[in-house]
Amino acid sequence: EVQLVESGGGLVKPGGSLRLSCAASGFTFSSYSMNWVRQAPGKGLEWVSSISSSSSYIYYADSVKGRFTISRDNAKNSLYLQMNSLRAEDTAVYYCARGMTTYFDYWGQGTLVTVSS
Amino acid sequence: SYVLTQPPSVSVAPGQTARITCGGNNIGSKSVHWYQQKPGQAPVLVVYDDSDRPSGIPERFSGSNSGNTATLTISRVEAGDEADYYCQVWDSSSDQGVFGTGTKVTVL
Numbered sequence: 001e002v003q004l005v006e007s008g009g010g011l012v013k014p015g016g017s018l019r020l021s022c023a024a025s026g027f028t029f030s031s032y033s034m035n036w037v038r039q040a041p042g043k044g045l046e047w048v049s050s051i052s053s054s055s056s057y058i059y060y061a062d063s064v065k066g067r068f069t070i071s072r073d074n075a076k077n078s079l080y081l082q083m084n085s086l087r088a089e090d091t092a093v094y095y096c097a098r099g100m101t102t103y104f105d106y107w108g109q110g111t112l113v114t115v116s117s
Numbered sequence: 118s119y120v121l122t123q124p125p126s127v128s129v130a131p132g133q134t135a136r137i138t139c140g141g142n143n144i145g146s147k148s149v150h151w152y153q154q155k156p157g158q159a160p161v162l163v164v165y166d167d168s169d170r171p172s173g174i175p176e177r178f179s180g181s182n183s184g185n186t187a188t189l190t191i192s193r194v195e196a197g198d199e200a201d202y203y204c205q206v207w208d209s210s211s212d213q214g215v216f217g218t219g220t221k222v223t224v225l
Contacts (some may be wrong), residue, residue: 035214037160045152045160045203047214059212062118095159102207103150105171107159 002026002106004096009111016086016115022079022096022108030054030074033099036081038092039110046092049081050099064090086115119208121217128223135191137220139204142185147206149187151180155200163202164189191222199224 008020022034036048049070050059058070069082079096093112097104122140129135139149149167152160162171164180167187177192191198204217 037214037216044201044219045154045205045216047205047216050214061213100165102148103162103165103205104152104160105162105165107161109159 002098004098004106004108006094006096006108006111009094009113011114011116012086013117014087014115017082017084018086018113020081020083020094020096020111020113022081024077024079024096024098027098029072029077033057034070034072034079035097035099035104036070036079037095037097037104037107038090038113039095040089040092043092048094051079083113086113088115091115118211118213119206119215121204121206121215123202123204123217123220125218126221126223128225129191129194130225131194131196133194135194135198135222137189137191137202137204137222139187139189139217140185141187141206144185144187144206145183147182147208149180149182150205151178151189152203152205153198153200154203160203194222194224196224198222 003025005023033052035050051070067085071080093110095110096108098106151164153163154160163178167182168180179190202220
C-alpha cells in the first residue's frame with residue numbers, strides 16, 4: 001500500500017524558515033517523481049514544486065521560486081521542502097504527492113504551515 | 118501563465134448527471150486530470166489523461182477533453198459524491214503544474 005506521511009509543519013514568524021519532510025513507503029520511491037502541492041485555508045489547490053526521480057529535473061511555482069528548495073533522499077525514501085523567507089501567504093496545508101507523467105496519483109494527508117507573528 | 122477556469126458550484130439531484138467544466142486555452146492539446154476532495158481530506162485522483170479512471174474509481178466518473186473545454190461527468194450522482202473537484206494539467210511551456218479554480222458539487 002502506497003503511503004505518504006508529511007511532517008515538519010508548524011507556526012513560524014514571517015521571514016522565518018521551515019523544513020517539511022515526506023516519508024514514503026509501499027512503492028519503489030527512487031522510480032517516481034515527487035511533488036509538493038499546497039492549499040491555503042478555504043482556498044483551492046496550488047502546485048508548488050516537482051522533482052524527478054533522480055533529482056535531475058526540478059521545477060517551482062513562480063510564487064515560491066528563490067525561496068523554497070525541493071530535494072529528496074532515495075536511500076531514505078524521503079522528500080523534503082526547505083522553505084525560507086516565509087510570508088503570511090505561504091500559510092497552507094502542504095501535501096506531498098507521487099508523480100505519474102503529468103498527474104499526481106497518491107497524496108499524503110498534509111501538514112499545516114502557519115506563518116504569523 | 119496557463120489558467121484553468123471552473124464554475125464555482127454545481128448542484129445536482131441524486132441519480133442525475135453532474136457535469137463540471139474546465140476551461141483553458143487549447144486545453145484539448147493537453148492531458149487533463151481530475152481530483153475529488155472531501156472536507157478535511159486529501160485530494161483523490163478520479164480521472165487521468167482526459168478519460169482514464171484509476172482502479173477503484175466507479176465507472177460513473179468519466180472525462181472528455183476537446184477544444185478549449187474539458188469536462189468531468191458524474192453519472193447517477195450519489196450523496197457521497199458531494200465534494201470539491203479540481204482539474205489539473207502540466208504546462209510544458211513553463212514546466213509548471215496548474216490546477217483549476219475548483220468546483221463545489223452539492224447533491225440536493
